[in-house]
Amino acid sequence: MTVNELARRAGIPAHVVRYYTQCGLLTPARNSRNAYREYRETDLRRLRFICKAKTMGFTLSEIDMILKAADDEVSSLDGIRELLFRRLEQHRRELTSAERLQQRIMDAIDKWNAPGGAAVTERAKLVRLIEAVLCEDDSGPGLT
């Protein structure tokens, strides 16, 4: 399939697929007539993995290492294992923190909509929302 078809199926812009390809994360064949990139179904699976790994905070070069390891193009897996579990644990912590933040904001919004909340100006509501976000019960950017 062409770059645009792959991009459409993965739900990302085509120029990003070209960028990932340039980075070596995807290695499509080339049509000898017009030099079009020719992707296969495995590239779609690979691309979906790349997108999900990115949401977990892996960099493109880390994702490249993981994919190369799975492709059997690397000698040792110890570093990859380390990398995976470290990021996984960090992602778990970030998720917990994000859930608490979301909850605090939801609570603040509930208070707006509660009876009596209508007496407050929009600006005061905004300030209250900010205060809700500021409420100190997680450790911030962490100690990585």
Place this chain on the structure above:
Amino acid sequence: MTVNELARRAGIPAHVVRYYTQCGLLTPARNSRNAYREYRETDLRRLRFICKAKTMGFTLSEIDMILKAADDEVSSLDGIRELLFRRLEQHRRELTSAERLQQRIMDAIDKWNAPGGAAVTERAKLVRLIEAVLCEDDSGPGLT
């Protein structure tokens, strides 16, 4: 307090605090003798808000708009309200998706550690983890 003291208390690098200040998100006074930035307690609160808002996906210029609105430096709050709720909803969706992804990975790891899992090579485990991530039950990068 100085830029380094503020940075330390917020848990981020000092050069990032300088960058945010340059962007207009923080407006410290300057020591007339040595031109040092002089931050106050309110700047720490502001900085913590900036960091949390960033984890939710707000850009620096969006955060600037929100802070200016709360500072009463803007005429209409309708756009801000829109911005806040749109991003909040998107963050909620991303969170749900991230939780499902985390769960799938945890399940895959449990299978590794289950009896009989030891018979599988490290590389096969890695490939299985990738398969777990690929498992199709969320909509990917969304339709924004």
Place this chain on the structure above:
DNA sequence: TTGCTCCTCACGTCACGTGAGGTGGC
């Protein structure tokens, strides 16, 4: 004088975003 903290350029990086100008098949 020495060491420390702060300062301002200025250039680099990562992951894209956005054209400009050109090719190939219906």
Place this chain on the structure above:
DNA sequence: TTGCTCCTCACGTCACGTGAGGTGGC
């Protein structure tokens, strides 16, 4: 010929990262 999809530079952007070289107070 026209419109469409693809191509390759090439330059821009966002949020930093990383020095280099200089100032001010103990």
